[in-house]
Amino acid sequence: MDLSSIEIFIAVANDRSVTKAAKAVGRVPSNVTTRIQQLEEDLGVSLFCRDGKKMTLTREGETFFAYANRLTALALEARQAVRPIAPSGTLRVGTMESTAASRLPAALSQFNQMWPDVSLSLTLGASRDLSRNVLAGVLDCAFIARPSKAMLEEEPDFDAELKMLEMEPIFVEDLVIVLPCGHPSIKSAADLHVGSLAALEPGCTYRKIAENWARKSSALQTTELGSYHAILASVATGNTVGVMPRSVLNLMHWPTSVQTHSLGPVETLLVYRKNDCPSVFNAFHEVLIATRGRDSRLSANWPASLSVQS
Amino acid sequence: MDLSSIEIFIAVANDRSVTKAAKAVGRVPSNVTTRIQQLEEDLGVSLFCRDGKKMTLTREGETFFAYANRLTALALEARQAVRPIAPSGTLRVGTMESTAASRLPAALSQFNQMWPDVSLSLTLGASRDLSRNVLAGVLDCAFIARPSKAMLEEEPDFDAELKMLEMEPIFVEDLVIVLPCGHPSIKSAADLHVGSLAALEPGCTYRKIAENWARKSSALQTTELGSYHAILASVATGNTVGVMPRSVLNLMHWPTSVQTHSLGPVETLLVYRKNDCPSVFNAFHEVLIATRGRDSRLSANWPASLSVQS
DNA sequence: CGGAAAAATCTCGATTCCAGAATTAAGTTC
DNA sequence: GAACTTAATTCTGGAATCGAGATTTTTCCG
Missing domain, CATH: 3.40.190.10 (Periplasmic binding protein-like II)
Known part of the structure; x- marks a missing residue:
C-alpha cells in the first residue's frame, strides 16, 4: 500500500469522478482507474460502486476513506516532525488573486494549524511584481502564472529575473x-x-x-x-x-x-530563491504538496481535450 | 513515501543492522541500504548515524520511528476495518513447536488485540500431522516446514496432500x-x-x-x-x-x-485449504504479514553465506 | 437512435526496483 | 600491524512496475 495510491483514492472519493480526480492529482484518468483497482485488489474489497459514470463510495469505501485521511495526515505530520530546525518567524507568501481565492485556503489553514507560531503574511499582486519581490527578498516565495514563451521574449528582463529563481509547477x-x-x-x-x-x-x-x-x-x-x-x-x-x-x-x-x-x-508556478530556502518555507512546501488535490470545491468542467503542454 | 519503506526502516531501527533487517523483511542488504537512503533523501534528514558498522537512530530517526510505528499500525487497522464480513468465531491454527516459540507470539497477541471476540485455538504438532489436519478441516491453517524434494519423493502421499493445499512461504x-x-x-x-x-x-x-x-x-x-x-x-x-x-x-x-x-x-510455509478462506483466516493472514520482521528478538547470527534456494 | 462524455482496457516506452557482484570500511585475531 | 572476517555501500543488469496516450466500452442525454 502506497501513500500515493491513497492520495489518488482520496481525490476520487472527493470528486466522485476519475476524470476530475486525475486532474486534481496531475495524472491521466487511465492511471487513476488502474491505481484504484490495484488498491481494491490489495484490500480485497471494492471501494466504489460504479453505477454508470458515477463513482460513489461503498460502505467499505467510506470506512477506508476515514482511514485514508488519517493516514495522509499522519504521514504529513511525520514529515514535519523530523524537520531538524523547527520553522519559526514569518513566512511571506506572494500570490495572484486567483490562487489566493481557489487553491491556497486549504494549504494556508493546514499550515497555520501545524505551525501556529509561524506568522504568515500574504501579499496579493500580479505575477510580474511578485517575482520581482521574491528576487528582492521582500517575499519568501510566490505563486505566479507561467508566462508563454512569446511573452518572455517581449519582456526579456522578466525572463532574466525568472531564470534567477527556482520555479516549480504546482497547479494547472x-x-x-x-x-x-x-x-x-x-x-x-x-x-x-x-x-x-x-x-x-x-x-x-x-x-x-x-x-x-x-x-x-x-x-x-x-x-x-x-x-x-x-x-x-x-x-x-x-x-x-x-x-x-x-x-x-x-x-x-x-x-x-x-x-x-x-x-x-x-501552469501556476511556485517561485523562490535558489539556495535560500528557510526551514519555514520547506515546511510550507510540504504542506502545499500534501493538500494539493484535496479540495473538492475545485473539481470541474475541464474541456475534454485539455492537456498540459509547454 | 511508501509503506514498505517504512517497514524496512522499522526493521533496521529494531535490529540496528541492515543485514539483520534484510533477513527480517526478506530482502537483500543492498536493497535495504538503498531504501533507507531514499527515505532519508525524501524526508531531507538522516535517520541513522553510521558510526562504523553500527546503525543507530539519530534524534530525527527516533521521532520518525514513533511515527513509523503509528503509520503501520494505522494502515493495518485500515485493512482490517474494510473487511466486509467481520471475523468471528474460532480460528484454529496449527503450528510446529519452533514457530510457536519464535515467530508467532507477536502475531497472535496483535491479532487477539484486534479481534478480541475471536477465539484462537493453537495446536502444536509435527508438519506431517498438521498438514493432514488442515486438509481434514480440523485446522484452518498451519505453519509447517517445507520438506525437501527428496523427502517428498519418499513420501508421495504427503506430497499429494500438500498439492491439495494452498502453500505460502512466510518465514525462513x-x-x-x-x-x-x-x-x-x-x-x-x-x-x-x-x-x-x-x-x-x-x-x-x-x-x-x-x-x-x-x-x-x-x-x-x-x-x-x-x-x-x-x-x-x-x-x-x-x-x-x-x-x-x-x-x-x-x-x-x-x-x-x-x-x-x-x-x-x-522455509516455513503457511498452508490452508484452497478456495476456503474464512474471513477470520484472512484477517489473521494480514496481521501475520504486518507483524513479520518486527520482532527484534529474532535478529541474528546467520552464516554469511546463507541464502534461500529452492 | 445518434452523439458526447466518462470509465475501463490495452500497449508500449520509461522508470523504478531488486538481486547479486564488486568495493570499501571497520572491527578481530594472531 | 598484517591477514581475516563481517558489515555496509556502490554498481550493474534484468525484471517488474508505472504511467501516458490510443482504443474500446458503457452510459447518459438529447
Missing part, C-alpha cells in the same frame, strides 16, 4: 474567457460581440494572455478592475468579457449562468 | 545442529563425536532433514524428546547433538555456550 489552471449570458459561443476573438475585456492589473499574466488572444479581433479595449467579483459583475452588464481561471469561476457560484471559452491550460 | 529459518560445548567444529556428520541426535517427533520435518544429513555418519541414533528445552538439556550432557532453527536457539538464552553447524535455510 484552465484559463477561460467569460462571456455574458446569451452571447453566442465563439471560436476565436473575432466572434466577440462586446466592446471590452475586463481584467486585473497590467502585470497580470492572465490579462496578457487574454490580450494577446484578443489582438486578432483588434477592436477590444481592456478595462482594468480590482477583483474577480468586479470582473464578473462587469460581464453581467453584457458589454464585456472577462478572463479568469475556471477554478475561480467555479467557486463563486454566480447567480446567472455564463458562457466560457477556454484559452487552454496555464 | 536457518536450521542448525547444536553441538555440546567443547565439541570440535564439524564440516559434516562424519566429524561428530557423539552417540545420538536429539529431536522431536518422527513427523517433524527438521528431524528428517537432520537424519538425512546424519546418514553419512550412519552410527547416529535418534533420541526422541518432547521439547526444545529437553533437547538443549540433553545436548548439555555432552553425548548428543540437537537440531532446531537458529531463531529458537537464540531466544532461549542458554546458560552455557553451544556450537552450531548450519544445515542451510528451511
